[in-house]
Amino acid sequence: MTGAEAGALTALGALVFLDQWPAVQTMVSRPIVVGPIVGAILGAPADGVLWGAVLESISLAVQPVGAARYPDAALAGLLGTVAALTGAGEGGFPAAWAVSVAVAAGAVGDGVGRFQRRWNGRTAAVVRARVAEGSLAAPGRGIAIALSRGAALGALQTATGLGIIATGGALLAGSPWAGQLDARALQVAAAAMAAVAGVRVLGLGGRRTTAAVLGALAGFALVAWGGTP
Amino acid sequence: MSPYRTLARRLKGERRRVALRSTLVQAVWNYDSLQAIGFGWAILPGLERIRPDVGERAKRLEAHLETFNANPYLASVAMGVALRMEEEIARGAAGAERRLARLLRALRGSLGAIGDDLFWASWRPALGIAAALAALVTGSVWPAVVYVLAWNALAQGVRAAGVRAGFAAGAGVARVLEDPFWAGARRGARRGGAFAAGAAFGAGVAWSASAGGGWGGVAIFFAIVALVWLAGTRVGSRGRLLPPAFAFLVVVVILGAIHHWTGGTLP
Numbered sequence: 001m002t003g004a005e006a007g008a009l010t011a012l013g014a015l016v017f018l019d020q021w022p023a024v025q026t027m028v029s030r031p032i033v034v035g036p037i038v039g040a041i042l043g044a045p046a047d048g049v050l051w052g053a054v055l056e057s058i059s060l061a062v063q064p065v066g067a068a069r070y071p072d073a074a075l076a077g078l079l080g081t082v083a084a085l086t087g088a089g090e091g092g093f094p095a096a097w098a099v100s101v102a103v104a105a106g107a108v109g110d111g112v113g114r115f116q117r118r119w120n121g122r123t124a125a126v127v128r129a130r131v132a133e134g135s136l137a138a139p140g141r142g143i144a145i146a147l148s149r150g151a152a153l154g155a156l157q158t159a160t161g162l163g164i165i166a167t168g169g170a171l172l173a174g175s176p177w178a179g180q181l182d183a184r185a186l187q188v189a190a191a192a193m194a195a196v197a198g199v200r201v202l203g204l205g206g207r208r209t210t211a212a213v214l215g216a217l218a219g220f221a222l223v224a225w226g227g228t229p
Numbered sequence: 230m231s232p233y234r235t236l237a238r239r240l241k242g243e244r245r246r247v248a249l250r251s252t253l254v255q256a257v258w259n260y261d262s263l264q265a266i267g268f269g270w271a272i273l274p275g276l277e278r279i280r281p282d283v284g285e286r287a288k289r290l291e292a293h294l295e296t297f298n299a300n301p302y303l304a305s306v307a308m309g310v311a312l313r314m315e316e317e318i319a320r321g322a323a324g325a326e327r328r329l330a331r332l333l334r335a336l337r338g339s340l341g342a343i344g345d346d347l348f349w350a351s352w353r354p355a356l357g358i359a360a361a362l363a364a365l366v367t368g369s370v371w372p373a374v375v376y377v378l379a380w381n382a383l384a385q386g387v388r389a390a391g392v393r394a395g396f397a398a399g400a401g402v403a404r405v406l407e408d409p410f411w412a413g414a415r416r417g418a419r420r421g422g423a424f425a426a427g428a429a430f431g432a433g434v435a436w437s438a439s440a441g442g443g444w445g446g447v448a449i450f451f452a453i454v455a456l457v458w459l460a461g462t463r464v465g466s467r468g469r470l471l472p473p474a475f476a477f478l479v480v481v482v483i484l485g486a487i488h489h490w491t492g493g494t495l496p
Contacts (some may be wrong), residue, residue, distance in 0.1 A: 021258065021301075022253075023253055024252045025252075025255075025301055025302075026377060026380070026381055026384075027353070027376070027377055027381070028377060030357065030376070032361055032364060032376055046368055049364050049368055049370055049373070052364060053362075053364035053365045057358075060357045061473055071474070096478065099477060099481050100478060103475060117258055118259070120258060123257055124259050124261060124266050127257070127266050128262070131287055131291050132291055136273065136286060139269050139273065139290070139294070140270055142257050142266055142270075143253055143267065146256050147256055184436060184439075185485075186481075187365050187432075188446075188449070188453065188484075189453055189477065189484060190365055191429045191430070191436060192429075192480075193457055194357075194362060194426065194429035195427070195430035195454065196458050198355075198425060198427075198429065200458075201354045202350075202355065208419055208423035211420045212430075213427060214424060215429075215430075216428065216430045217427075217431060218428050219427065219429060220431035220434055221431070222366065223366065223431070223439075
């Protein structure tokens, strides 16, 4: 990985941290979107698309309802794809390595997110005190500070993750686990994950069952007779 | 022209600015006041117009910085309601201040429930399954592009329309919440998502059968489905959830080992 690639990935980390919950929430932070972007940055767009879809399928069942704790899908998608793409080049065991990195990144990112929310509590207290004194600019300043801090945390956690991936990839290179899971096996595993997540989150019953059965027939026919890359 | 239309015209630009600012409603989200800072900052352009006096405006802003939370896309409905009621408070309508506080408290739960159910529990998983499957089938970047466009057409559209609807309804915001649009959009997303989940299942069967092992491959696919299904079920006496991501990791390790031993394909 070159310095320019690491810089671009770190900037992407800052952006997706903000998109995940503090700002706009356009969903560019989802693994399905982050994967292809990481692939484009690292010069492997097709692998980025595959890994984006795989890591999206893992994150499908996670719902940010209320103040619930949930894994950081953005960081998981970003670092998981980086581990998969750089691991493949180093002869490690990229699929298991990439999913391990994604799971760990999701947990760490959740912790960083809660840290940011706690820190936001102090910012909010200052904003309220200033407004009580008559300052109308305080909320805007508070928002600018919180967003800047969020971007810095996003960049920092991404840069740290890139360092860990580089070290881990070097340690795994040449191990007995050398070789990589083929794309077809990943497709099978991700399809199973997506199907289960869909039934669990959306539920079945009534017309949804009919839709699922029709979908199964369509999906089978599409792949069996349509051919896939 | 009716008093409402005159008012709506007077605050047209401000309502647009409020809708734009509502995109940052969670910027200072915290465990104490939740979205309140973002909420107060978002409605500030409207307050500026309604309350030209800086001291009075600061007092009303302060009232909005206590606690607020809702689904981030539907928070704009509450912002519209707040603007409308703030105008009534400024005109000196009896009990308007108390009514607004009560309304916002009630809206927190309703907007959270409707929005979370529509966006997080229906629309996002449905789109995610469809996009992930399309990306796996085509290997193209286009499913991701369509995913972002489709999400934002609904989510940012609701945000923009929310301020307008909340402002028009004011204290009668219940009719916005009862609009059949919410139930229809949720139902449509869930049916579409069920179709996509079924398609993922069918595609998985076809992929596993074509990977070189026929029924053996299909059996492995069913074993994977069973494992990730069980992982989503409450296990253990304390009812802990085994995260599905760990189950996926186990699946990938097993598949990798099979791949390693068989020299490149699923059995």
